[in-house]
Amino acid sequence: MMDPLQLYSAHLDGYQLTRPETMRLSKWIAADPKNADAIVGLSYLHEGIDSRMCLPEMLDELADAEDPELRAEITQSLGQLWDTIEETGRVSLDAAPSNTRNTAMWASLAAVAATVVVCLTGYALMRPKQPQIGNVPVAAAPSEAAPQLEPDATDRASEQPTERPARLVATIEASLDAVWSRDEPPEVGGILIQNEAIELQQGVLQLRTNVGHTLVLQGPVHVKLESAQRAHVLRGKVSGLVGEHSGSLEFVTPTAHVVDLGTEIGVGVDEQLRTLVAVYDGAVEVSSRNQPGGDKLTVLAGYETEVDHDGVLQDSPQRSRHNRAFVRTDEVALMQGAAVGQRDAEAQARFFALLRSETLLAYQSFDAASDGQLHTFGWAEPAMRRYGGRFIATDLTEDPTAGRGSLRMGPSSRAFANLDLSDNSRIADAELLSDDGLVGGPGTEIWVAWRSQATTPAHDSETFAGVSLTVSDESNSFETFVGRIHQRQAIGLQLNQGGDPPIRLKYPIDFDSGTPDTQTRDVDSELHQWVVRVVYGESESHVSMWFDTPIADVADQPPAVEQREMVPEFDRIRLALGNDVGHWLFDDLMVAESAEKLAEAAQLLAQPVAQQ
Incomplete structure (x- = not known):
């Protein structure tokens, strides 16, 4: 039985592996990185020998050469190569040097010679020793100007070189859930x-080319x-x-040709045959396959471009909104870490999947390590501004890998997240x-959603705590407020109309619609889910809120x-607590354009990475 390297070498030379041999070779490669390196190294050697010392390759070069000096050089090399192979066939094994160093050299040369002989075999079979007409041999003229006779169809077929095995x-x-x-x-x-x-x-598949x-x-x-x-x-x-x-x-791709200039890139083709090219490091040249010899577009790191289904290039690249439109090698490593229970890897991989999904317009995970500045998107810089007593606490979830932290706020504290409304933003x-x-x-x-939990009881029955959609950092601005409404000790919706004193329209939740009076409820210490929908009509607007309804069921x-x-427009989200309201935790602040996308994002945050 051949060892794995002998078996693979035979495969490179054209031997067709059986199914058991393929399985044995694959298991051996996967067993140790050194085995994979040995396979790649053997591929390099075989490729180099095959391309540089194979006679058909040299004949192809001779046919294409127009420079007389180059043709003479190749012709001389061919003659030397042919003489060497013929001489090799007459060398006795007993003539091999006996010392160790020379023996190794001899073995290497013998291996090279063997490979060259294999290359020559296919050509020698198509190289008749003497010209033929039909099946009748004809003596070759001694002169260099031997007559060029046209063989019949049978001989033309026999002269075709055998198809070389795929490499x-x-x-x-x-392989992750592939x-x-x-x-x-x-x-x-x-x-x-x-x-x-x-x-x-x-699923995801990571390949290493040879x-x-x-x-x-x-x-x-x-x-x-x-x-x-070269990948198609x-x-x-x-x-x-x-x-x-x-x-x-x-x-x-069907419409584009992308050439790297030393880079990390992503290339995608959608159902309409549009090509997306994103560059993460270095640069690429993009050209249209429908316009051979046409313009080439250079795309630098941090930018992306599209080629439409007709092969038309964009005039100029666009700045990428983020760098996770494609699964990259570092994310594969995170997925592998998540598969063996690494919580940080799980959280990071989930965030990348959410970022790539394009389901949300903005997201704040309240990452503890970065004080809320990382693992978030869709906000203007800085991602969060805070005033008063607050800090990042543990995540508000039973699954500690689902997020990165939560925002803990105390009495009289405020935090702001200004939405990114620039021309290239998701909202725009x-x-x-x-x-x-x-x-x-x-x-x-x-649609806006978040979770909250009151961790200490309120000492003031008339104070407030919750989230506002607003245009100002001031508390008496024109805004939509949801949470524990002012001076009611109740959960509900409040529309602040501004003014001094401010006008506040309050709509507490009726927790028992079967009774004639509104049955209100104060906030308890349980974890709660909030969802708000604002519809801006041509003539009128309206706002709706859900309390403790699973996001998947909101629609x-x-x-x-x-x-x-009259629901106000807004450009930021404020989280705020009044005096003596105790401490609250806020987590997973999400903004979306539909209930369906909100639900899809919530599912991505909840399910294992391998299923995303």
Whole structure:
């Protein structure tokens, strides 16, 4: 039985592996990183010998050469190579040097010679020793100007070189919940050959090409590797990290050609055959496949561009909103860590999945390590401004990996999160802005959700605590407030109309609609879920709130309070506590344009990373 390297070497030379041999080789590669390195090293050696010392390759170069000096040099090399091979066939094994150093050199040369002989075999079979007409041999003229006779169809068929076996181009480094579109797909450590279809229905696959590039495929995806340096992306998303000293990396899509200039990039093809290119490091050149020789667009790190289904390039790249449109190699490592119970890895991977999902317009996780400045998006800088007694506490969830922390606030404290309303923001792209540049354009709606918990009882029955959608840091501004409403010791909705003294329209929740009077309830020490929907109509607006309704059910459940009033536009969210109200925790502040997207985001935050 051949050892794994002998078996793989035989495969490179054209031997067709059996299914048990393939499984044995794959398990051996996956067992130790050194084994995978040995496979890659053997591929390098085979590729180098095959491409540099194979006679058909040299003949191809001779046919294409136009420089007389180059043609003479190749012709001389061919003659020397042929003489060497013929001489090699007459060398006796007894002639090999006996000392150790020379023996190793002899073995290496013998291996090279053997490879060259294999290369020559296919060519020698098509190189007749003498010209033929039909099946009748004809003596060759001694002169160099031998007559060029046309063989018949039978001989032309026999002169075609045999098809060379497909070469290995990559190995599978990681597979995370990957579901292939074929039976018996390769496993981790498995090998992928040239032009083999790689089609996933879901999951993530990380590949290492035999020249050192790393590719991450995110299902659903369909890719073919033409070589270790050139990938055809037919559908779905692929990110590529160029290996050190590994040469170039190219991507070909139905409409575009992408060439790296030393980089980490993402390339995707959607259902309409549009190509998205995002650059994370270095730069790329993008050109249209429908316009050969046309303009090339250079895209730098931090920017992205599209090529439409007709192959039309954008005039200039656009700044990327974030750097997680594609699953990248560092995220694969986080997913692997999450799979073995690493909580920080789980939380980070969940955040990346949420960021990439485009479900939310803004999100604040209240990350403890960064004081709320990281693992958040959709806000103007800084991501959170705070005044008064407050700090980041533990996360408000039974699952400690779901988030990164919560905001703990004390009496008379305030915190502000200003929304990003710039031209490239998510909210601007969703066309939710009014003529004044605030959230609340006519015919739009917006959803805001958060969780809270009162950790100490209130000493003042008339004080407030909750969340406002506002345009000012002042407490008497025109705003929508939800929480423990002013001077009512009750949970509900409050519309502040501004003024001095301020006008406050209060709508407490009726917890028993079967009785004639409104049955209110004060905030307790339990964890509560809040959802607010604001609809800005052409002539009138209205606001609705849900209390302790699961986000997944909000679209199908009636609100706890709904009022049709003049609802103010807003550009920031304020979290605030009045005097002697005790301490509160706030967590998972989310902004979305629909209940469905809000529910999808909540699901992403709750489910295991492997299922995302």
